[in-house]
Amino acid sequence: MAKIQTIDLNFSYRAKHQTIHAVKDVNLLLEPGLMQVIIGKSGSGKSTLLSLLASLQTPEQGMILVDDMDLQKMDADQYRRKRAAVIFQAYNLFPLLTVQENIIYPLLLNKIPKRTAETQAEKVLEQVGMDASFLKRFPATLSGGEQQRVAIARALANQTDIVLADEPTGNLDTKNTERITGLLSSMAHNQGCCVVVVTHDLSVAANADRVFAMDGGTLSGVAP
Numbered sequence: 001m002a003k004i005q006t007i008d009l010n011f012s013y014r015a016k017h018q019t020i021h022a023v024k025d026v027n028l029l030l031e032p033g034l035m036q037v038i039i040g041k042s043g044s045g046k047s048t049l050l051s052l053l054a055s056l057q058t059p060e061q062g063m064i065l066v067d068d069m070d071l072q073k074m075d076a077d078q079y080r081r082k083r084a085a086v087i088f089q090a091y092n093l094f095p096l097l098t099v100q101e102n103i104i105y106p107l108l109l110n111k112i113p114k115r116t117a118e119t120q121a122e123k124v125l126e127q128v129g130m131d132a133s134f135l136k137r138f139p140a141t142l143s144g145g146e147q148q149r150v151a152i153a154r155a156l157a158n159q160t161d162i163v164l165a166d167e168p169t170g171n172l173d174t175k176n177t178e179r180i181t182g183l184l185s186s187m188a189h190n191q192g193c194c195v196v197v198v199t200h201d202l203s204v205a206a207n208a209d210r211v212f213a214m215d216g217g218t219l220s221g222v223a224p
């Protein structure tokens with residue numbers, strides 16, 4: 001069970017001639033057992049906020065507490081390996097690894113025996129609606145939606161207590177969107193995960209326990 005809290009969180013991208021203040025004074029409480037959705041138009045700062053929660057970038061000001069501990073003081077790799085599974089907007093599958101190898105990679109890093117990891121890979125792949133025939137294929141031979149589902153399966157396989165997903169249904173049809181939305185909410189409700197989903201998709205937001213809206217870097221409101 002994990003709780004995440006952000007306190008006056010700020011982040012800017014600094015280029016030579018321009019500074020983009022992508023996250024502005026965000027105060028957010030994300031709780032275990034809930035599916036929490038962040039919506040907002042393109043460029044509003046959703047992915048940047050998620051990357052801060054994933055410890056992929058460091059806050060410029062403010063802080064993030066995970067179970068009351070300062071995220072910046074934790075080892076970022078360990079945090080993502082053991083605590084927080086990240087589903088990236090651009091999938092980030094390893095191109096030279098098969099579907100099976102992609103899914104078991106984080107498990108092997110966590111010293112799970114290979115056989116156990118392979119059984120787990122088959123199970124999670126089935127959960128995202130793909131059969132075992134996909135295990136030996138390479139990401140480049142899959143459709144966008146299939147790659148997305150493998151990325152989700154990889155995150156599910158690791159059974160972390162935090163799941164951070166950036167547009168996890170961006171490339172999926174209605175049926176698979178429902179399947180993935182159901183899986184994410186069941187991870188929250190049945191396993192007590194703290195699930196955070198960034199999306200444009202209002203059908204995903206409709207299944208959330210909490211919805212936060214982002215606008216111009218600011219968390220502008222909370223819808224029921």
Ligand SMILES: Nc1ncnc2c1ncn2[C@@H]1O[C@H](COP(=O)(O)OP(=O)(O)OP(=O)(O)O)[C@@H](O)[C@H]1O
Binds near residue numbers: 013015022044048049
């Ligand atoms: N690496 C970067 N360097 C400079 N500016 C960036 C970078 N990444 C994002 N930005 C800018 O920061 C702002 C927020 O971007 P972000 O990717 O967080 O938006 P988003 O809400 O996830 O958008 P989308 O819905 O299109 O994915 C935008 O103005 C964007 O142009």
Ligand SMILES: [Mg+2]
Binds near residue numbers: 046047048166
């Ligand atoms: Mg984004």
